[in-house]
Amino acid sequence: MAGTLLGRINEQYNQFSETEKKVSTYILNHAELIPNMTTNELATKAGVSEASVIRFAKKIGIGSFKTFKISLAQELAVKEDYITDFSILQKKDSPYEMFQKVVHVNKNAIESTMESLDKKELEKAVDTLKNARKIVFFGIGGSSIAATDALNKFAKLGFEVEFNTDFHYMLSRMPFVNELDVFVAISMSGETKDVLELTRIAQKKGAKVIAITNMNKSPLYKEADIRLATPVVEKDFRIGSITSRMTQLTIVDTLYICIFNLIGEKVLDEYQEARDYVITLRR
Amino acid sequence: MAGTLLGRINEQYNQFSETEKKVSTYILNHAELIPNMTTNELATKAGVSEASVIRFAKKIGIGSFKTFKISLAQELAVKEDYITDFSILQKKDSPYEMFQKVVHVNKNAIESTMESLDKKELEKAVDTLKNARKIVFFGIGGSSIAATDALNKFAKLGFEVEFNTDFHYMLSRMPFVNELDVFVAISMSGETKDVLELTRIAQKKGAKVIAITNMNKSPLYKEADIRLATPVVEKDFRIGSITSRMTQLTIVDTLYICIFNLIGEKVLDEYQEARDYVITLRR
DNA sequence: CTATTTTATGAAATTTTATTTCATAAAAAA
DNA sequence: TTTTTTATGAAATAAAATTTCATAAAATAG
Structure with a gap:
């Protein structure tokens, strides 16, 4: 149930x-x-x-x-x-049975993102990112995966991007953030101290804050300008959340594809050139 | 009907x-x-x-x-x-429509991992990893995401692990790999030059090679000792594969949970201690 | 305790979505 | 031909969802 x-x-x-x-x-x-x-x-x-x-x-x-x-x-x-009883993951079954369960749990998690994500917030996010001068991502622990993925994807689209898992490095970069920039905070709980601190600094500097976080009353959820809510699924205190990455990545994928469709064409040609060049280099 | x-x-x-x-x-x-x-x-x-x-x-x-x-x-x-029409991602629809499609495509990709992954190969992989002295992961581009996730997860389980996106750094570490170790190569195409080179060195040093790669006749697929096959899904040459990460991560999740169930209990207590300590630090 | 802030709530305003009405053009029948 | 019927979209209207705003109750600070 x-x-x-x-x-x-x-x-x-x-x-x-x-x-x-x-x-x-x-x-x-x-x-x-x-x-x-x-x-x-x-x-x-x-x-x-x-x-x-x-x-x-x-x-x-x-x-x-x-x-x-x-x-x-x-x-x-x-x-x-x-x-959707996630405790199944704790039982000691054979590898293949475990695999089937992981597939099931991950599919479910992605599916329930449909329930949590708000249409208008998504539109706002796409609109904001489209016009960003620079995009700064931040997430630690499990959320660093989605942040890294976002970094790679938006870099590929030609944006000026920034992300490092090191809090102090990120801190040193915040003075150069301004009102033309977007700060994307990724945190499942929405309570991670480091994420909150950078979020507040970004806001003080006038940047728009997009949060990819569980839909709840966390500080991050409340303080963000735009909320891309991930579903509250299992959070086994022993295993840790294996599904939050999937939902976060699904949102990152969406943002990427949307922006891609908006500004893609011209960037693509340049990207293709770069790839072709690499291929000749390798020969 | x-x-x-x-x-x-x-x-x-x-x-x-x-x-x-x-x-x-x-x-x-x-x-x-x-x-x-x-x-x-x-x-x-x-x-x-x-x-x-x-x-x-x-x-x-x-x-x-x-x-x-x-x-x-x-x-x-x-x-x-x-x-299973992945071309849908190319159409220029509204953000919310794109989101629904991304959800659909990602769910499908994970689902089809069930078809590509071989039961026996999975069992071999779990058995091999369980006894590893050290686990070296490698993947670049999109596959670096799964490699990073694997690094974090297996580090948490107390394994000696290694991964860096920098090929030359990894190269400098290969002399210290031996027959007690496992090299996990992650590559969608199975043709990435850097991945192949490290794979061959690892094998020469006597390490077991586990490949997480598309099911095809790629060099990596052929040369690996154990093949964890990801499904061949969309690969839009313009957008790039957005789904391969999902399938790779699903396999990493499975490996993690399987090993966790085998050796988990004792590691857990130590991990919990570390977490508790962090909490007291933050107060 | 009292003042201040936060939180929860409903009423009203606004926005979005569904449905109806009406005008028109094309097809069918006289 | 001319008339009638039918199919359709544009515009108007109705209905429903959502947001905003004011207020009262609860929590917190002084």
Whole structure:
């Protein structure tokens, strides 16, 4: 029941406010009606305001009420419960069985990015990046993978880019950031101290901050100008999150392809030239 | 196919007017995108008016476009029917559409790793890594991402590990590799010169070579002792492979979790201690 | 305790999306 | 031909989702 929408609502029930409890009670009791209801109808039935209905969807990690309805419809259409119980990774099975589970878990993680990512925020991000003079990425630990990937991709598109896993090096580069630049902060928890510090400095220097982070009330999520939310999936305190990289990379891929489509053509020819040149060198 | 929405559209196709055919063609080709589209978006894509989209929903016996979207979402949740047309990434669509496609493509790539990876080779790899004195990873370009991730993960498990994107640095380290060690070569094409050279040196020094590479007749695939094959998916010469990272990472995840399960427990306690210590430092 | 800030909420305003209406042009029938 | 019917898109309208703003309650600081 862990990875399902209804399961998640059920689990978090005790942490909800009174208003949120009203909404979730109605949803849990009348799940199959929700996909065809409007915010107004649900608000009335649950005895709350429409705004609270919208807020509830976001609270449980879904970008919009519309998406919530679609996701719920899909969930209810499949009878069997999803195997999104990530504890399966802890069992000691054969390598091939483990492999199948990893495939499953990773696919699921990517799929649920559809629920967390907000359409408008994505559009804002693409628009902001397109016009950036310089793009500074930062992420440590597992998130450094996505930061590195982003660095490579945007470098290839001809942007002035910057990223190093060393916090102090990055710190030394922040004085040269200005309001024409974009700072992309990547952190699953949104609470990593180093990431937050650089984010605040970037903002003070007038740069736009795009956060790729879990949808929650973390400082990073709150403080960012543009929020690209990753889904809150498993976080096994023993194994560590293996899926957050996948969701972060999916968002990086999207940004790359979008910008590529906007400015790609001319950059491409130059890139192709460079590649051809390398090939002749190697001969 | 009969009772389904898509089936019905398909059956009635010949009785449709020109405008209706346009709408149904788009729907049949991009069914999974419809639930998150607006009338306006679909109208634009199909090259018809919004009114015609609404009329189309009614034509096939659905009360409203909203209901149509919900029904379609439910229908698609049940059946597994994948699009493997990766050229979709080239079209210039809106950011959110691109995002949906990226999600789709990445999910598919991971899924098809199931077809390429050989059970016995995986078992051999796990067995070999388990007993390694030192593990040397190498990958450049896009494959450096997976190499870095592997480095981090196996370092966390207490292995002696090595990886640097700099070929010459790696070259300088190869004299210290011996028959107790494992060299993990990561390359999509299996033809990258630098990777091949290091692979050959490693083999000459008596190390076991594990290749994470596309399943084809590349030199790397042929020469490796153990082959962990990634699926041959899209390779757009313009955009570059966005999916190979996903498949490579899935394999790295698998190796990590397998080894973790074999030797994990004792390492964990030590790791937890280190984490706790960091937390006290930060306070 | 009191003042200040933060948080949660609903009402109202705004934006987005779906649907209907109406005018027009093409096809069919008289 | 002329009239009628039909199909369609543009524009208008209605409905729904989302954001903004004001306010009251709760938490925190002084």
